[in-house]
Amino acid sequence: xxxxxxxxxxxxxxxxxxxxxxxxxxxxxxxxxxxxxxxxxxxxxxxxxxxxxxxxxxxxxxxxxxxxxxxxxxxxxxxxxxxxxxxxxxxxxxxxxxxxxxxxxxxxxxxxxxxxxxxxxxxxxxxxxxxxxxxxxxxxxxxxxxxxxxxxxxxxxxxxxxxxxxxxxxxxxxxxxxxxxxxxxxxxxxxxxxxxxxxxxxxxxxxxxxxxxxxxxxxxxxxxxxxxxxxxxxxxxxxxxxxxxxxxxxxxxxxxxxxxxxxxxxxxxxxxxxxxxxxxxxxxxxxxxxxxxxxxxxxxxxxxxxxxxxxxxxxxxxxxxxxxxxxxxxxxxxxxxxxxxxxxxxxxxxxxxxxxxxxxxxxxxxxxxxxxxxxxxxxxxxxxxxxxxxxxxxxxxxxxxxxx
Amino acid sequence: xxxxxxxxxxxxxxxxxxxxxxxxxxxxxxxxxxxxxxxxxxxxxxxxxxxxxxxxxxxxxxxxxxxxxxxxxxxxxxxxxxxxxxxxxxxxxxxxxxxxxxxxxxxxxxxxxxxxxxxxxxxxxxxxxxxxxxxxxxxxxxxxxxxxxxxxxxxxxxxxxxxxxxxxxxxxxxxxxxxxxxxxxxxxxxxxxxxxxxxxxxxxxxxxxxxxxxxxxxxxxxxxxxxxxxxxxxxxxxxxxxxxxxxxxxxxxxxxxxxxxxxxxxxxxxxxxxxxxxxxxxxxxxxxxxxxxxxxxxxxxxxxxxxxxxxxxxxxxxxxxxxxxxxxxxxxxxxxxxxxxxxxxxxxxxxxxxxxxxxxxxxxxxxxxxxxxxxxxxxxxxxxxxxxxxxxxxxxxxxxxxxx
Numbered sequence: 001x002x003x004x005x006x007x008x009x010x011x012x013x014x015x016x017x018x019x020x021x022x023x024x025x026x027x028x029x030x031x032x033x034x035x036x037x038x039x040x041x042x043x044x045x046x047x048x049x050x051x052x053x054x055x056x057x058x059x060x061x062x063x064x065x066x067x068x069x070x071x072x073x074x075x076x077x078x079x080x081x082x083x084x085x086x087x088x089x090x091x092x093x094x095x096x097x098x099x100x101x102x103x104x105x106x107x108x109x110x111x112x113x114x115x116x117x118x119x120x121x122x123x124x125x126x127x128x129x130x131x132x133x134x135x136x137x138x139x140x141x142x143x144x145x146x147x148x149x150x151x152x153x154x155x156x157x158x159x160x161x162x163x164x165x166x167x168x169x170x171x172x173x174x175x176x177x178x179x180x181x182x183x184x185x186x187x188x189x190x191x192x193x194x195x196x197x198x199x200x201x202x203x204x205x206x207x208x209x210x211x212x213x214x215x216x217x218x219x220x221x222x223x224x225x226x227x228x229x230x231x232x233x234x235x236x237x238x239x240x241x242x243x244x245x246x247x248x249x250x251x252x253x254x255x256x257x258x259x260x261x262x263x264x265x266x267x268x269x270x271x272x273x274x275x276x277x278x279x280x281x282x283x284x285x286x287x288x289x290x291x292x293x294x295x296x297x298x299x300x301x302x303x304x305x306x307x308x309x310x311x312x313x314x315x316x317x318x319x320x321x322x323x324x325x326x327x328x329x330x331x332x333x334x335x336x337x338x339x340x341x342x343x344x345x346x347x348x349x350x351x352x353x354x355x356x357x358x359x360x361x362x363x364x365x366x367x368x369x370x371x372x373x374x375x376x377x378x379x380x381x382x383x384x385x386x387x388x389x390x391x392x393x394x395x396x397x398x399x400x401x402x403x404x
Numbered sequence: 405x406x407x408x409x410x411x412x413x414x415x416x417x418x419x420x421x422x423x424x425x426x427x428x429x430x431x432x433x434x435x436x437x438x439x440x441x442x443x444x445x446x447x448x449x450x451x452x453x454x455x456x457x458x459x460x461x462x463x464x465x466x467x468x469x470x471x472x473x474x475x476x477x478x479x480x481x482x483x484x485x486x487x488x489x490x491x492x493x494x495x496x497x498x499x500x501x502x503x504x505x506x507x508x509x510x511x512x513x514x515x516x517x518x519x520x521x522x523x524x525x526x527x528x529x530x531x532x533x534x535x536x537x538x539x540x541x542x543x544x545x546x547x548x549x550x551x552x553x554x555x556x557x558x559x560x561x562x563x564x565x566x567x568x569x570x571x572x573x574x575x576x577x578x579x580x581x582x583x584x585x586x587x588x589x590x591x592x593x594x595x596x597x598x599x600x601x602x603x604x605x606x607x608x609x610x611x612x613x614x615x616x617x618x619x620x621x622x623x624x625x626x627x628x629x630x631x632x633x634x635x636x637x638x639x640x641x642x643x644x645x646x647x648x649x650x651x652x653x654x655x656x657x658x659x660x661x662x663x664x665x666x667x668x669x670x671x672x673x674x675x676x677x678x679x680x681x682x683x684x685x686x687x688x689x690x691x692x693x694x695x696x697x698x699x700x701x702x703x704x705x706x707x708x709x710x711x712x713x714x715x716x717x718x719x720x721x722x723x724x725x726x727x728x729x730x731x732x733x734x735x736x737x738x739x740x741x742x743x744x745x746x747x748x749x750x751x752x753x754x755x756x757x758x759x760x761x762x763x764x765x766x767x768x769x770x771x772x773x774x775x776x777x778x779x780x781x782x783x784x785x786x787x788x789x790x791x792x793x794x795x796x797x798x799x800x801x802x803x804x805x806x807x808x
Contacts, residue, residue, distance in 0.1 A: 114559045119640060140638050145581045146574055150640040151555040151647070155518045155728045156605065165606040167723035170550055170677065177549045179677045201560065201649070202569040202803060228723070234544050236523060236554040237641020240723040243555070245605070273574065273583045319571035319632070319644040320803050324559045399606060399724050 007037025011388025018251035067196035106250035120307035124335035147307035153243035171227035182225035189343035207278035210310035251390030261379035411441025415792025422655035471600035510654035524711035528739035551711035575631035586629035593747035611682035614714035655794030665783035704738035
C-alpha cells in the first residue's frame with residue numbers, strides 16, 4: 001500500500017515506478033524522477049536529501065548515469081523508492097518531493113546512443129511482403145533464420161509530444177521522381193528496449209544475459225514516409241523515410257515492473273541456430289492501443305512477436321558489436337493476425353486502398369496535417385493489477401520546403 | 405615558414421594542421437592536439453597557458469566542444485596556431501608543448517553521434533551490381549536521382565590501430581544458413597565528413613551551407629563481411645555485416661586545409677532535383693592508397709565520386725533530420741574506373757574469383773587473420789605542397805565464438 005493519494009491500484013502504482021526526466025519550467029534544469037500514480041517523485045531532490053543513494057547518478061540531466069549502474073544498483077534504488085512511498089514513516093520527508101504531473105513537462109529521458117529497429121512481427125513482415133511484392137512469397141528466405149534489423153537515426157529520437165514535422169523527399173512517379181511533402185505518412189507502433197550496462201567490443205551478449213544489460217522498456221512510434229521509403233530503399237534499406245523522427249514515451253518502465261508479463265513466445269520453426277536459442281523462450285504480454293484523432297483503430301499484441309527481445313540483443317551483438325548505455329533497440333512494427341491488430345496504417349488500410357473511418361466521420365488512409373496519434377499500452381502486473389506504459393503521442397505539422 | 409624542425413614541406417606542415425586527441429600514457433587523460441610535421445602541439449596545454457583561446461573547448465577529452473564552436477572560431481584558432489608555429493617570437497613559449505608522435509598514442513578524436521554511410525561512387529555501385537545482380541542493369545533506377553545512403557553503427561567507430569575482430573554471423577549455403585566466422589571479410593576505402601555545428605529538426609541544410617556545418621575530413625575503412633551481408637541485407641539493408649567495426653584516421657583535417665583540393669565533380673545526367681543542385685558542383689581531389697600487408701593494391705580517386713559531399717549533407721537533412729556535433733557521414737566505397745582503383749576487395753578480386761598477388765608471394769581474395777590494411781591519402785595543397793590525411797590502419801584478429 002502506498003500512501004500517495006490516488007496511486008493505489010493505478011497502472012502506475014508502486015509495482016510500476018517508471019523513470020523519466022522532467023522540467024518544472026521551460027527553461028529550468030532537467031531532473032530525474034519516478035512516476036507514482038499521477039505524481040512524480042523528484043529523485044534529484046530525494047538523492048540530494050539523502051533519501052535515496054545512487055552515487056550521484058540521480059543528479060544528472062539524463063537517466064544515462066543511472067542506467068549504467070547495473071542491475072544490483074537498479075534493484076537497490078527500486079527497493080528504497082518503494083520503502084519511501086509505502087512506509088508512512090517516510091511520508092513527511094518524501095511528500096514535499098512529489099510533483100503533480102500536470103505541473104511539469106516531461107523531456108527525453110535518456111541520451112540515445114545507437115538506435116536499432118528490428119522487424120520481428122511475422123504478421124507485419126508478411127503483410128508488407130503481400131502489399132509490396134504480391135508475386136513472391138510474403139516472407140523473404142532469411143526472415144525465420146535471423147531477426148532482421150537495421151540502424152535508425154539516434155539523433156532524431158524525440159520524446160512524446162514533440163510535433164512531427166511532415167518530411168519532404170523524393171517519391172517515384174511514372175514520369176520519374178518528384179520532390180515534395182510525403183503523401184503517405186505512416187506510424188509504426190513498437191516497443192523499445194533501453195540498454196543500461198554497456199558491453200565490450202568482440203564479446204557477444206548471449207540470450208541469458210539479456211537482463212544484465214537491458215534496463216527497461218519504452219513505447220515507440222517510428223514514423224515512416226512510405227512514398228520516400230519505396231523509392232529509396234534499394235539496396236541499402238530505409239533512410240530518409242524514417243530518419244526525420246522517432247517518438248518514444250517519456251517513461252522507462254523497468255524490467256522489474258514487468259516480471260509478471262513474460263509468457264511463452266511463438267514456437268519457432270525452422271529451429272534457430274544455437275546462438276539464438278533462448279531457454280525459456282519468452283515474450284512480453286504488452287497490449288498496445290493505437291488512437292487516431294480520438295478513435296482507437298488498432299490493438300497490436302506484443303505477445304505474438306516471432307523474435308524475442310533476448311534474441312534481438314543476442315543477434316545484434318553476435319558479430320562482436322558493442323552496446324553502450326542509452327542504446328535503444330525497437331521491436332519493429334507490432335501486428336497481430338487481425339486487421340484491427342496491425343501496427344501501421346499501411347497495413348490497416350491495406351496499402352492505402354481501404355480507408356479507415358474515424359469517430360468524427362472522417363476517413364483516412366495516411367496521416368494528414370493536424371492528425372494526432374497516441375499509442376498506449378498495458379501489461380499484466382502482480383495481484384491482478386495492470387502495469388501502464390507511458391503514452392507516446394505526436395501531432396503532424398506541415399514541414400517547410402528547403403531553401404532551394 | 406614554420407620553426408618546427410622537419411615540418412616545412414611535409415604533408416603535415418602548417419598548411420594542414422589536423423586535429424586529434426592523444427594520451428601520453430595508456431592510463432593518462434585524453435588531450436586535444438594539432439599535428440605539425442611529426443610532432444603534435446598540445447592544445448590543452450596551449451590553452452591553459454593562454455597561448456590559444458577557445459573558451460575552454462580545448463580542455464575537453466574529445467574534439468566535440470571545439471567542433472561545435474563554428475567556422476569563425478575554427479578560423480580564429482587556426483590563425484592563432486599558425487602564428488605560434490611560424491613566428492619565431494612564440495617559439496620559446498610554444499616549443500615545450502610539442503610532443504613527438506612516437507611518444508604518444510592517438511585515440512578516437514571525437515565522440516560519434518550518428519554515422520551515415522553513402523554509396524556515391526558510380527563505379528563501385530555498378531561493380532557491385534554486376535557482381536551480385538549480373539542479369540540486371542548494374543545501377544538501380546534510383547541511383548542517379550539521389551545519393552543512396554543508410555545509417556551505420558556510431559558506437560563501433562574506432563580509431564586507426566584498433567584491432568579488427570573477425571565477426572561471426574550467418575551466411576547462406578545450399579543447405580541453409582550456417583553460423584561461423586566471416587569467410588569474406590573485406591574493406592571499404594572511404595572519406596568521412598565530420599559535422600561540427602548542429603542543425604535544427606525540420607530545417608534542411610542547403611548545399612551552399614555545407615561549410616557552415618562540416619568541420620573536416622577523416623579517412624574511413626568501413627570493414628564489411630560480404631557473406632553476412634549477402635544473407636541479411638534484404639529488405640532493410642546491411643546490419644551485422646558492417647556494425648562490428650568502422651575505423652577512422654586519428655586526424656581530422658579541417659576543410660580550411662583543403663581549399664586547394666576542390667575541383668569540378670563529374671557532370672550529373674539526368675539533372676538532379678533542385679534541392680540537390682550545388683553550384684559550383686565540386687568534389688575533392690583526394691588520392692587514396694590501399695596497402696595490404698605492405699603491397700599497394702589500389703589507388704582509389706575520390707575526385708571521381710558522382711555525388712558531392714554538399715549534396716550528401718543536403719540530402720541527409722532534406723527530410724528535416726537534424727545533425728549533431730560529432731555526426732559522421734562517409735562517402736561510400738571509392739572506386740575509379742580501373743581495377744587497381746577499386747576501394748573494396750570484392751571489386752579488386754571480382755567477387756573473390758580473381759585473387760590478387762601481394763608482394764611477399766601470398767595470394768588473397770578476402771582478408772585472413774593477421775592481415776593488415778593501411779589506407780592513406782593526399783590532396784593538393786597551396787604552392788605545390790601536398791596535404792596529408794592521417795592513415796587508417798587495422799589488423800584482423802580472430803573473433804571468439806559466442807558463449808552458446
